Amino acid sequence: MLIGSRAADRAEATAAELNAAASVDTVAGRDNAACAAESDIVLIAVPWDGHADLLTGLKAELAGKVVIDCVNPLGFDKQGPFALPVAEGSAAQQAEALLPDSRVTAAFHHVSAVLLADLSIASIDTDVLVLGDDREATDQVRALADAIPGMRGIYGGRLRNAHQVEALTANLIAVNRRYKAHAGLRITDV
Amino acid sequence: MLIGSRAADRAEATAAELNAAASVDTVAGRDNAACAAESDIVLIAVPWDGHADLLTGLKAELAGKVVIDCVNPLGFDKQGPFALPVAEGSAAQQAEALLPDSRVTAAFHHVSAVLLADLSIASIDTDVLVLGDDREATDQVRALADAIPGMRGIYGGRLRNAHQVEALTANLIAVNRRYKAHAGLRITDV
Numbered sequence: 001m002l003i004g005s006r007a008a009d010r011a012e013a014t015a016a017e018l019n020a021a022a023s024v025d026t027v028a029g030r031d032n033a034a035c036a037a038e039s040d041i042v043l044i045a046v047p048w049d050g051h052a053d054l055l056t057g058l059k060a061e062l063a064g065k066v067v068i069d070c071v072n073p074l075g076f077d078k079q080g081p082f083a084l085p086v087a088e089g090s091a092a093q094q095a096e097a098l099l100p101d102s103r104v105t106a107a108f109h110h111v112s113a114v115l116l117a118d119l120s121i122a123s124i125d126t127d128v129l130v131l132g133d134d135r136e137a138t139d140q141v142r143a144l145a146d147a148i149p150g151m152r153g154i155y156g157g158r159l160r161n162a163h164q165v166e167a168l169t170a171n172l173i174a175v176n177r178r179y180k181a182h183a184g185l186r187i188t189d190v
Numbered sequence: 191m192l193i194g195s196r197a198a199d200r201a202e203a204t205a206a207e208l209n210a211a212a213s214v215d216t217v218a219g220r221d222n223a224a225c226a227a228e229s230d231i232v233l234i235a236v237p238w239d240g241h242a243d244l245l246t247g248l249k250a251e252l253a254g255k256v257v258i259d260c261v262n263p264l265g266f267d268k269q270g271p272f273a274l275p276v277a278e279g280s281a282a283q284q285a286e287a288l289l290p291d292s293r294v295t296a297a298f299h300h301v302s303a304v305l306l307a308d309l310s311i312a313s314i315d316t317d318v319l320v321l322g323d324d325r326e327a328t329d330q331v332r333a334l335a336d337a338i339p340g341m342r343g344i345y346g347g348r349l350r351n352a353h354q355v356e357a358l359t360a361n362l363i364a365v366n367r368r369y370k371a372h373a374g375l376r377i378t379d380v
Contacts, residue, residue, distance in 0.1 A: 082350055125378040129361065157364030160272055164357035171319065171355060172377075174347030179380045186376035187362075188315040190369045 001027050004035030011035070021119060036061035041068065041140065043108070044095065048073040048084065051091055055098040063101035066137045068144075069162075070108040072169040080174060083167035092131065092162035105132035105141045106162040107153070110172055112182040123149040126184025129156030129165050154187050191217050194225030201225070211309060226251035231258065231330065233298070234285065238263040238274065241281055245288040253291035256327045258334075259352075260298040262359040270364060273357030282321065282352035295322035295331045296352040297343070300362055302372040313339040316374025319346030319355050344377050 003018070005011035011029030018027045029035075036042055036058045042065050046054055051071050055062070071091040073084040088094040092106035107130040115124050128145035130153050132138040142153025156165060168185075175183040193208070195201035201219030208217045219225075226232055226248045232255050236244055241261050245252070261281040263274040278284040282296035297320040305314050318335035320343050322328040332343025346355060358375075365373040 079348060079350070083354060131361075154365060155368045157361040158269060160269070161357070161360045161364065164273060164354040165361060167351070167354035168358060170351045171321075171347040174351065175344060175377055175380060178345045181379040183380055184378040186378055187365055188374040188376055189371040190365060190373055 002035045002039055003027060003029045004032040005029065006032060008034070032058060033061050036065065039065065041066045041144070043068045043070060045070055047071075048091060052094060052098065055095055059099055059101070062099050065102050066140055067095060067099060067102045067104045068108065068141055069095045069104060069106045070111075072109055072166045074167075074170055074173075080177070081170040083163075083170055086163065089160065090163035090166055092159050092166070096159055103132075103134045103137040104159065105130060105134070105137050106159060106165065107131065107141050107145065109165055109169055110183075110185055111151075112184065115182050124184070125150050125186070127152045127154045127187050127190075129154055129185070129187075131156045131159055131162050131165060133158050152187075152190075154190055192225045192229055193217060193219045194222040195219065196222060198224070222248060223251050226255065229255065231256045231334070233258045233260060235260055235298075237261075238281060242284060242288065245285055249289055249291070252289050255292055256330055257285060257289060257292045257294045258298065258331055259285045259294060259296045260301075262299055262356045264357075264360055264363075270367070271360040273353075273360055276353065279350065280353035280356050282349050282356070286349055293322070293324045293327040294349065295320060295324070295327050296349060296355065297321065297331050297335065299355055299359055300373075300375055301341075302374065305372050314374070315340050315376070317342045317344045317377050317380075319344055319375070319377075321346045321349055321352050321355060323348050342377075342380075344380055 003011045003015045008031040015027040015029035019025050069092045074081050075084045088097050096104040130138045130141045145151045145153030172183045193201045193205045198221040205217040205219035209215050259282045264271050265274045278287050286294040320328045320331045335341045335343030362373045
């Protein structure tokens with residue numbers, strides 16, 4: 001697995017931390033362009049502020065690749081989180097517009113970073129909604145989610161319905177605050 | 191429990207059907223204005239097309255009442271369901287704008303009508319996200335959801351975050367089509 005960053009040395013340092021934490025040696029670091037060029041499936045996990053610039057700069061390297069967008073365009077004020085308007089409709093649709101030669105999907109919006117980082121937790125109790133218009137690509141991403149203990153990858157609709165999945169993160173943050181939880185979603189009857 | 195309809199005789203007929211189906215005599219019918227005037231908590235369940243007109247006409251009767259909006263503004267085309275834009279942000283925020291003297295909440299967006307109507311089903315496996323800016327009102331609505339076997343009422347954020355909860359119904363319809371299910375949501379870690 002490759003970790004990308006603007007500077008290769010920062011990516012390498014993060015990869016070394018992950019290898020040490022998990023007692024593996026399977027993670028390596030690259031600058032973002034090399035990371036994208038060498039990968040088949042690329043997860044875009046950046047702050048919304050830098051989303052468009054990052055993708056614009058990686059258009060060539062991401063051509064033909066399965067791209068997973070998990071970015072949640074949110075704002076925060078005194079009343080808590082809220083969904084930011086996005087001209088393209090959603091972060092995922094912005095990715096699709098900027099990466100016409102990539103196979104863009106949207107997934108992993110609601111996975112708690114706190115739980116992921118806690119290696120004492122053996123299983124994370126959540127489903128991962130996977131959106132996209134490319135059946136093969138969404139099937140691959142669903143399989144990735146299935147590989148994480150406790151998670152299931154569930155097809156969640158076309159990319160044009162990504163906005164509400166991204167924005168729902170604001171509601172889950174409200175749940176977390178009220179219930180002192182790391183809330184996730186399960187889809188019932190599936 | 192009162193059922194409202196534009197015409198009192200239609201409401202009375204539906205109430206009689208419900209009483210017969212459930213072997214009770216606790217449901218009665220009224221025209222919408224009488225229904226709203228006699229109730230403490232009013233669930234607005236109408237097609238999006240008629241939402242604004244209905245609420246505008248019931249402003250006086252709904253003053254001071256807890257209003258639960260469960261309306262999902264959706265469109266459908268060849269590619270399936272999608273969220274309609276709403277000038278006020280969401281159906282719930284439109285209700286709040288039209289009913290300034292009511293205590294508007296949003297809830298019950300994702301409950302399957304098919305499952306609700308099937309009296310052979312003893313319990314419905316879903317949580318109900320309850321949104322609103324009035325703590326006492328959302329607590330009352332959560333208690334209503336808790337009273338339905340299998341359901342939990344979970345606080346899901348302020349009314350300004352209602353759009354994505356309404357729109358998520360489009361994703362659940364996509365889930366239902368793919369998996370031949372009546373999908374619901376569970377919030378994990380709560």
